[in-house]
Amino acid sequence: MEQCRIGKQSVQFRNHPAILASASVAGKKESEGPLAGYFDICGKDTKFAQASWEKAESKMQEIALDSARYKAGIRNANIDVLFAGDLLNQCIGSSFSLRDTGIPFLGLYGACSTMAEALCLSAVMVDGGYARIAAALTSSHFASAERQYRFPLVYGGQRTPTAQWTVTGAGCVLLGQKGDGPYINAATFGSIVDFGIKDAANMGAAMAPAAYSTIRTHLDDLKKAPEDYDVIVTGDLGSLGSELLLELFRRDGVDLSTRHNDCGCLIFDPKTQDVHAGGSGCGCSATTLCGYFLKKMAQREYKNILFCATGALLSPLSTQQGESIPGICHAVSISTER
Amino acid sequence: MEQCRIGKQSVQFRNHPAILASASVAGKKESEGPLAGYFDICGKDTKFAQASWEKAESKMQEIALDSARYKAGIRNANIDVLFAGDLLNQCIGSSFSLRDTGIPFLGLYGACSTMAEALCLSAVMVDGGYARIAAALTSSHFASAERQYRFPLVYGGQRTPTAQWTVTGAGCVLLGQKGDGPYINAATFGSIVDFGIKDAANMGAAMAPAAYSTIRTHLDDLKKAPEDYDVIVTGDLGSLGSELLLELFRRDGVDLSTRHNDCGCLIFDPKTQDVHAGGSGCGCSATTLCGYFLKKMAQREYKNILFCATGALLSPLSTQQGESIPGICHAVSISTER
Numbered sequence: 001m002e003q004c005r006i007g008k009q010s011v012q013f014r015n016h017p018a019i020l021a022s023a024s025v026a027g028k029k030e031s032e033g034p035l036a037g038y039f040d041i042c043g044k045d046t047k048f049a050q051a052s053w054e055k056a057e058s059k060m061q062e063i064a065l066d067s068a069r070y071k072a073g074i075r076n077a078n079i080d081v082l083f084a085g086d087l088l089n090q091c092i093g094s095s096f097s098l099r100d101t102g103i104p105f106l107g108l109y110g111a112c113s114t115m116a117e118a119l120c121l122s123a124v125m126v127d128g129g130y131a132r133i134a135a136a137l138t139s140s141h142f143a144s145a146e147r148q149y150r151f152p153l154v155y156g157g158q159r160t161p162t163a164q165w166t167v168t169g170a171g172c173v174l175l176g177q178k179g180d181g182p183y184i185n186a187a188t189f190g191s192i193v194d195f196g197i198k199d200a201a202n203m204g205a206a207m208a209p210a211a212y213s214t215i216r217t218h219l220d221d222l223k224k225a226p227e228d229y230d231v232i233v234t235g236d237l238g239s240l241g242s243e244l245l246l247e248l249f250r251r252d253g254v255d256l257s258t259r260h261n262d263c264g265c266l267i268f269d270p271k272t273q274d275v276h277a278g279g280s281g282c283g284c285s286a287t288t289l290c291g292y293f294l295k296k297m298a299q300r301e302y303k304n305i306l307f308c309a310t311g312a313l314l315s316p317l318s319t320q321q322g323e324s325i326p327g328i329c330h331a332v333s334i335s336t337e338r
Numbered sequence: 339m340e341q342c343r344i345g346k347q348s349v350q351f352r353n354h355p356a357i358l359a360s361a362s363v364a365g366k367k368e369s370e371g372p373l374a375g376y377f378d379i380c381g382k383d384t385k386f387a388q389a390s391w392e393k394a395e396s397k398m399q400e401i402a403l404d405s406a407r408y409k410a411g412i413r414n415a416n417i418d419v420l421f422a423g424d425l426l427n428q429c430i431g432s433s434f435s436l437r438d439t440g441i442p443f444l445g446l447y448g449a450c451s452t453m454a455e456a457l458c459l460s461a462v463m464v465d466g467g468y469a470r471i472a473a474a475l476t477s478s479h480f481a482s483a484e485r486q487y488r489f490p491l492v493y494g495g496q497r498t499p500t501a502q503w504t505v506t507g508a509g510c511v512l513l514g515q516k517g518d519g520p521y522i523n524a525a526t527f528g529s530i531v532d533f534g535i536k537d538a539a540n541m542g543a544a545m546a547p548a549a550y551s552t553i554r555t556h557l558d559d560l561k562k563a564p565e566d567y568d569v570i571v572t573g574d575l576g577s578l579g580s581e582l583l584l585e586l587f588r589r590d591g592v593d594l595s596t597r598h599n600d601c602g603c604l605i606f607d608p609k610t611q612d613v614h615a616g617g618s619g620c621g622c623s624a625t626t627l628c629g630y631f632l633k634k635m636a637q638r639e640y641k642n643i644l645f646c647a648t649g650a651l652l653s654p655l656s657t658q659q660g661e662s663i664p665g666i667c668h669a670v671s672i673s674t675e676r
Contacts, residue, residue: 001353001515003467005418009442011468015339052659080343081527088653089427091447092661095530095651099664104347104527106455106668107651109429109447117444121459128466129341130349177339189419189442192433313433313445315426321390323430326437330444 004127007221009214010188016338017126018179020074020133023067024291025060027142027168030279033268038291039169040067046143046168053143054088054096060170060283061086061097061139064290068135068172076101079174080131083118085109086139086282087166089148093139103135111311112207112236113190114138115171115286116330119307120187122175123332127184132177139170140281149200149316162202164238164280167267171286173294182297186333188218192313194326200319204241204264204277207310210327211237212248215256215308218331226259230302233293234329235285235309236264238278263288285309297336307332342465345559347552348526354676355464356517358412358471361405362629363398365480365506368617371606376629377507378405384481384506391481392426392434398508398621399424399435399477402628406473406510414439417512418469421456423447424477424620425504427486431477441473449649450545450574451528452476453509453624454668457645458525460513461670465522470515477508478619487538487654500540502576502618505605509624511632520635524671526556530651532664538657542579542602542615545648548665549575550586553594553646556669564597568640571631572667573623573647574602576616601626623647635674642673 004011024039031042041063048059061084069075082101085108086093098105110117118136125131143153145166151157175184193213197206211234219225226232237245242262249256263285264278289307296302313326342349362377369380379401386397399422407413420439423446424431436443448455456474463469481491483504489495513522531551535544549572557563564570575583580600587594601623602616627645634640651664 001467003470005468005470009418054655054659080347085445085447087428089655090425090449090651090653092651092653092656095664095666096656096661099530099532102529104529105666106459106527107423107447107449107666109423109445111428111445121444124462124466124468128462128468129339130343130462130466132341132343189444191440191442192437194437313428313430315428315430317392317427318430318434321392323434326433328433328443328445 009217010186010221012186013123013127013184015127016183016185017123017175019182020174020176020179021068021071022173022290022294023064023071024287025064025170026287030167030169030267033273035267035292038295039287053141054092057093057139057141057144058097061093061137064170064172065137068174072174074133076103079103079133079135081106081125082135082137083108083121084137085114087145111313112280112282113309113311113328113330114282115289116307116309116332119173119332120189120330123184123187126175126177134175135172137172138282138286140166140283142166142168145281159276160201161276162240163276164203164236164264164278165275166281167279167284167287169283169287171290173290182334182336183338184332185335186222188214188221188331190214190329192326192328194324196324198324200314203312204238205244206312206325207327208237208241208244210329211245211308211310214329214331226256229259229304229306231261232259232306234262236280237262237310238264240277304335307334347555348524348559350524351461351465351522353465354521354523355461355513357520358512358514358517359406359409360511360628360632361402362625363402363508364625368505368507368605371611373605373630376633377625391479392430395431395477395479395482396435399431399475402508402510403475406512410512412471414441417441417471417473419444419463420473420475421446421459422475423452425483449651450618450620451647451649451666451668452620453627454645454647454670457511457670458527458668461522461525464513464515472513473510475510476620476624478504478621480504480506483619497614498539499614500578501614502541502602502616503613504619505617505622505625507621507625509628511628520672520674521676522670523673524560526552526559526669528552528667530664530666532662534662536662538652541618541650542576543582544650544663545665546575546579546582548667549583549646549648552667552669564594567597567642567644569599570597570644572600574618575600575648576602578615645670645672
């Protein structure tokens, strides 16, 4: 049997699954930010004409999936498997968005790392001939997350300086066995890293060690240097988590600052949008990848990126029970060349 | 590229991933039921010496994973990827059980279908050479589920006749590229089926149409008859859901009753254990597979089984918002022969 496994935690794809299309849907605040021009659908109404924020989140997933399908010219029936997940309890954002599609559905929970996890698994399915076309889909919604994780919105709770702002948005990527690219060439599956951070309003700090671990392992496993990528983009470390990531690499004698960027830092304007430490949520990395980065790759501005979505695997209950915050990060190597 | 895809929603594995070991952990009530003799670890204390039911659930996962590893003679470092999920909000049962293992972790949310979903994906990873050893792990806990989904336990709420009893238990399966079996030969990825059931205390009825759809598709995709399996076992349809499943097949002119069994019906004694419509939860199908069925296969009492774990993709909030209950079911074909 031919082994695709390489190093400690990585795989190299034999057949280089191709991104057939991607789509991004953004909420109102996101559509007023610096990446507004890159999103496919900018929603003026964060309820997307639905009766609740949770239903709005499902609707965003529907729009993202449908938009990606239209771009690729394929029907639901052509999608052999779809990986999706979100932040809502029991991942109802995903199960209700997919209810009427008939697409074989494998639900994920990777917190804000979901887009990378879904891409890794979609790539495995397509690469190995287990699916002809696979889809990766995720979302988050500021209002549905805020009331589930923190306070009722009407409460008007004050946010701490390290807090991040959950992005309202959804992203979808379709992968196929043949196409003009970009291609997924390798992936690194992260393991949980917990440095003992207990402040649920400082998730950037909780996730930074996981991002460090996965990026470090990826570079070692594939014998690469940061310079082999045009950009190494983390999901939602925000400004504080990003600083910590750079510091962890600095201790190894590696300057990641010339290559690193973070979706949570890119998606909002810190000067005018009052989001404190930056954006977060599954939708943060998903919309930034599908909107900004994949469009930059289509324009050949970037040729090689390492997409590293980061997740904080806590729950309100685990915090109440005094637990620290386990972090995780999965990495996907995307290139315009096979 | 060689395609493993067959029919509408199924895959056939080229290399027949082998079950290296499995382990099951059961709570007190489960250890007083008809399958008590099959479980590896029968807990007398449903808190497993932990400070909360949630931590007890994580502990059961730890014990299941460790027990399976000991049986197979492997270390955490030998496991290339682990798929796990549970019913707790943000799947904290899994993230906290795996926090210190260092194992590459891909989190799932498939509600009570998680064991089948994890087995499908573990088989894909091993079959395609993306992992040398993969693990599937899941759990549920009556007390942690009851207070999250329904009422505080101390409230002493009455249960309706269609209600099911969440199993306290965990199961783990380790898959490898070589071994004496049993083997995973095929899998069918389910799509969501929603027949409009809105009663969250009747999940068997909500999941039965999904079980029907996946089993029907599996048999069609692989050109098999129910008689090709010694047993077709659903996860947690319970007594009512099982009846509905048989009725749906009867309408096709197929008598599934001679082959069908249900983990939710097997795990408790309906006469003495007062569980109404039967057992449920991720741990129900996981412990019954890892305890009962895989041991029966080791004894060559069963040679071919179709394991079809079923999930209800609702949340308390989706029910409060008036939504119906989407069901899903994934199927795994397990055989003593390649």
